[in-house]
Amino acid sequence: MAEVWERQKGESRKAYEAFRIYRDMGAERSLSKVSKKLGKSTTLLSRWSARHNWVERCRQYDEYMEREYLLQQAEERKKMAERHAKQAMMFQNKILERMRSLDPRELSPNDLIRWFDIAVKVERLSRGESTEIQKVEHDGEVKQSHEIGITNKLLADEEARDLVKRLIRKRNAVKRDSDQS
Template sequence: MGERPEAWERQPGESAAAWEAYACYRDLGLSRSISKVADTLRKARTLVERWSVAHQWVIRVEAWDREQDRVWRAERQQAARDVARRHARLASAAQSKIIAQLQQLDPSRLSPADVIRWLEVTVRLERQAYGMDLAEATSGPAAQDAVDVSGLSDEERRARMEQLRRELESRIGAIDGDRP
């Protein structure tokens, strides 16, 4: 015995003409109606209605719509995975080049604003890599310590950077001291 066809496929006992009408109805999408099928196929509306009732078009087309939605979601998920893989490969390639440039970077040639920007970027990347909440970093208790240096003079920025450097060295030393 053969398997029963899917609801949206041609059903046993469904004539070619009734199947053609159902397929027309199914393919009209959200604007589908018996009248549109009758007009499109140049059939009597009453005949199309009989076919619709006899072959359960409404139930079948609901199954079709669910299947199309399932297929669409699966395709979108696969596309998202493909994009993520492609972006990861691109990021990895770019990181290799950036690392090579960073290794040649002379820190003494960076302005205080450059150092602050590098610090912000690297902290953000590290937090993202560990899955930490970035909103917490910009709204939590530590964010209250943040200082806007855009209005400071170069001398004031250098002093602030020196203060931040000492704090970082102190924190790094404390972390290194905790390591076995």
Template sequence: MDAPAPWERQPGEPARAYTNFCLYRDLLPAERSLRKVAERVAESSSKPRRVSAVVRQLQRWSSRWRWVERAAAWDAELDRRRREAMLKEARETQERHLRMARAMLTIVARRLQQIDPAELTPKDAARWVQVAAELERLALEQPTAVLEHRGTPAEQWINAILEVWRRRQAGGEGGSGADRSA
């Protein structure tokens, strides 16, 4: 049979000792002391008890049942549980953001196929894609910026689209500017 966790009742530990250990364990670490537990015990007792007498009893139990060590184990367990919950929440947030980014990219791609090119400027289309792609990169924990001044891939893509658009407006490759209404 496995031994109980340190913060649980130990084999042979009297119920009163364990009850008082729980009071000790559940205090904030910065406030944890036998005196504080003794004050609570004395206040809640049906018989008048001196705090000093309660402290002496608690000292015996604390020493015998390793309260300091067990409370430290409890603190470590709470910290582990908090970190685990934080990691789970971070993973769920990442997955949710990734789903949203992919949905946005799908919507933008569909919308771009339905739009009359005359209604949407290349700059607008590039901005839609840039925002969705950046959200996707954030969700995948990929870098969203480049330290060199060459620009991000999205910025380079926007500039390429703008260059093609400028050439078309100027009557260059892909048709003349006369083909488009202003």
């Protein structure tokens, strides 16, 4: 069965040609524009339009085209998300390669805090949680402590846990030295 915007039974080739022009004008469609384009009278076009239900056919065609457009956009968004996810994973792998070569002892306390904060936020986002769980302030010194229990809960990566444990031990040693002075 033909769609309503295709040639209908009993519709002449000329009437359908005029309808196609009318249909394809979209929001700017008018019988007078079709009349000028084809050199036919608006009276004839009005008769064809009424007899073959052009307004309703165009309404259904417009709805169909809108649905098709939305489906296409959804598919394009899906492809974009997949492409971005692949690119992000490639970038993450490059960063992890670089991170494995870093010696945490060569990182400043500011660097360590920044890396820890980013790691926590990424994990929380990936688990659908808010990233605003704590406020971290620093000016070269660690001012806020992080408990190992929280760290173990928040960080799944063994290397990251070891790095944070070393950071806490180093902070505690520095704190003990400054308390003894």
